[in-house]
Amino acid sequence: MATAIKKPLTTAQFKKKVLQHLNFTSSQDDLAQNPTAVLKAVCLTVNEVVYEKLTETNKYHKEHKSRSINYLSLEYLMGRMLSNNLHNLDLFDVAQKAVASLGFEIEDIFEEGHDLALGNGGLGRLAACFLDSLATMDFNAVGYGIHYEHGLFKQQFHQGRQIETPDEWREYGNPWEVCRPEAVQYIPLFGHVESIANNDGSVKKVWHSGQTIKGVPWDVPIVGYNSKTVNVLRLWESRASSHFDWDQFNSGAYQDAHSAQNHAETISKVLYPNDETDAGKELRFIQQYFFCACSIKDIIKRYQEQFGDDWSQFSKQVVIQLNDTHPTIAILELMRTLIDEYDFAWNDAFAMCREIFAYTNHTLLPEALEKWSVALFDRVLPRHLEILFSINEFFLNEEVAKLWPNDHQMRGRLSIIEEGPEKMVRMAHLCVVTSFKVNGVAQIHSDLVKSDLFPEFNQLYPNKLTNVTNGVTPRRWLKACNPELSKLLDSKVKTDWAKNLSSLSTVAKFADDEKFQQEFMSIKHNNKVKLAEEILASTGVVVSPDAIFDVQIKRLHEYKRQHLSFLHILALYRRLLADPDYDMHPRVYIFGAKAAPGYYLAKEIIYAINKVADKINNDDRINGKLKVVFMPNYRVTLAEKIIPAADVSEQISTAGKEASGTGNMKLALNGAVTIGTLDGANVEIAEEVGDDNIFIFGNTVDDIKALAANGYNPYDYYNNDEEIKACLDWLHTDYFTPGKPGELSAIAHSLLDGGDPYRLLADFADYAKANTALDQAYKDKTRWARMAIINTAKMGKFTSDRSIQDYVDNIWKLTPMNSKN
Ligand SMILES: *Cc1c(COP(=O)(O)O)cnc(C)c1O
DSSP states (O other), X not given: OOSOOOOSOOHHHHHHHHHXXXXXXXXXXXXXXXXXXXXHHHHHHHHHHHHHHHHHHHHHHHHHTOOEEEEEOSOEEEEOOHHHHHHHTTOHHHHHHHHHHTTOOHHHHXXXXXXXXXXXXXXXXXXXXXXXXXXXXXXXXXXXXXXXXXXXXXXXXXXXXXXXXXXXXXXXXXXXXXXXXXXXXXXXXXXXXXXXXXXXXXXXXXXXXXXXXXXXXXXXXXXXXXXSOEEEEEEEEXXXXXXXXXXXXXXXXXXXXXXXXXXXXXXXXXXXXXXXXXXXXXXXXXXXXXXXXXXXXXXXXXXXXXXXXXXXXXXXXXXXXXXXXXXXXXXXXXXXXIIIITOOOXXXXXXXXXXXXXXXXXXXXXXXXXXXXXXXXXXXXXXXXHHHHHHHHHIIIIIXXXXXXXXXXXXXXXOSEEOSSSOEEEHHHHHHHXXXXXXXXXXXXXXXXXXXXXXXXHHHSTTTEEEOOOOBOHIXXXXXXXXXXXXXXXXXXXXXTTTOGGGGGGGGGGTTOHHHHHHHHHXXXXXXXXXXXXXXXXXXXXOOTTSEEEEEESOOOGGGTXXXXXXXXXXXXXXXXXXXXXXXXXXXXXXXXXXXXXXXXXXXXXXXXXXXXXXXXXXXXXXXOEEEEEOSSOOHHXXXXXXXXXXXXXXXXXXTXXXXXXXXXXXXXXXXXXXXXXXXXXXXXXHHHOGGGSEEOSOXXXXXXXXXXXXXXXXXXXXXXXXXXXXXXXXXXXXXXXXXXXTTHHHHHHHTTTOOTTOHHHHHHHHHHHHHHHHHHHHSHHHHHHHHHHHHHTOGGGBXXXXXXXXXXXXXXXXXXXXXX
């Protein structure tokens, strides 16, 4: 649709509605003192527009019987909603003026909002960006997930150590969700399976469950940008199926009456804060089944409202995308439903599933590949386990045995069941066997999925494995978070770049234009001034906006190698102590990262960075040339403040370990220059911006493999590089932890006796060299401005709209609303 959507409200209308809502929601006379009440009233005003569009969207898709994409994800990292919804509805200016006339700055109102942090990191944020693009591109899409009572924990530092406290995102309600009691579902668990012989000799299976959980849906509207669509994110909350036993309560057994309720409500209580590792807990398994079962029932309900009991159109109407293996049980639940509840023949049910499910792989890390014990399956989902065995039998006998007859090793390797002291279910194998497409999330990652992770599956199913490179929504990650830069881009790009990001490439022709360079870099400077204020407020550290703002923001993980940057900071500090005139442009290192609460070394790395920061930031000898800040509680809202102010984007994972990364895209889009390895989407970013506009260093995937083949020994680097040796030895002293020598030793141990599993020492020298080159480049203002501009101009490929179009063309086969065909 070329024409812009009409503004839904004028400023006067908007203000009038806000005042009406204020009368309902706030009993205070002095409204001017209550920004929280204003936020709520503004949200309710926006919702009036949103829900009208939602109704229209639903009506359209019902009438047109549109095929739907159903995105199943255990995580959605949405962030705040108001600013984005205002931008997407073209109501930002209207709301700003209306709120100003009530005596408020719109930014202060935004600050009252709470992040929806129902996810850990990249995987959950990807789901959020995809929902934004699906609505913007007018596709019929539903996101399904869990309505966690507590999202990702809040992070504070106490004497440098991470402290976790619960996230209370809906303590006093959340304006962006609405309960849908009419769509409640009931989910069985536990129990046993009975076999009943039919008259024709066949056997009917009946699952007698031991417990039933109620699934209550909460809908969060997803507003498209300059589009007709409002879709929903449907999040399931678990409740006891009968609220509690009233008789028991009245007879005085309060505890018992409450315990069943407590147990049921535990299921959606908390998000597992593990990122990239398998949580491996029974409760998490039940979480997965609970939300999959609710979602499958809901998908069938929506279908039956249109098609009744005619199943012939089901696979034409429905496609289901599994965001990683977390929702894999949805496959077994659909099989079970078709066979046990709708009397499908096994072959027909399986054929149907193979037309409906597609799976996205997000990691090659062995510790992150999900496995559940057969015993756990048997206890919680006995009927699903039977179906799983039947799929495995079919797969091994009809498919594996055809290609590799009598090859027992191959059977063992590919089987969905892993033999051993404890039999385990390999969830990824079930996904690959049943899905019609399996995609990786960046080209290099998808290539490795084919060559290293699933080479046999690739032989067996030649066209199944494919790539869809990740993307980010330019609405949140440029338009809303960087208004000044957005305005500058508006002035140079004639089309709506936020909906057609490739059009930004036209600003490349201004990369050498002196005036444009000045405008671009002065916006960067303004953003840095703002961030410096935020840094002062949250850490007490004074930083200069004239320094290089060097940013590493992402989950704390060894493979992401925050400790490589840390080691390099130690080296720079040492050089400065040895020679106060050491030639470097002042640099501020800005970290943001949460560590999984049980991840020991990740927490030690946070502690070490904080301790070293304390020392460096207060050392007058180095003339403020080096500063280090670790901003607490990294989350979407903090990312939105840091990214517009970044000069340098650190993307320094061990080659082959970061599937894609999306932080890399957000930062480059906002004019940060990447220093990074040839890993994940960095490879494609380098292709887009060109070698002159990125600092690539370090071992490649092939180099890393060769290191292992030749017998990697970290001591070779320690003994042969005086700087590495000095920095690692430093960690054993009490230089950074007075009176407590050895407090930072864990990192050194892991890099030496621990074998340096992520090959930091092998990359250190080249990383240091790339940093020197970067420092030289920054000192040349014209050159740096050119690099920054090219980065913004060449990020068109990395809009999540392009990712969604790839999914639509190659996997989902959808047509948007109002399309001619
Ligand atoms: C984008 C984003 C991520 C992912 O960052 P990577 O650098 O790709 O790991 C994680 N957390 C938040 C809050 C984000 O916005």
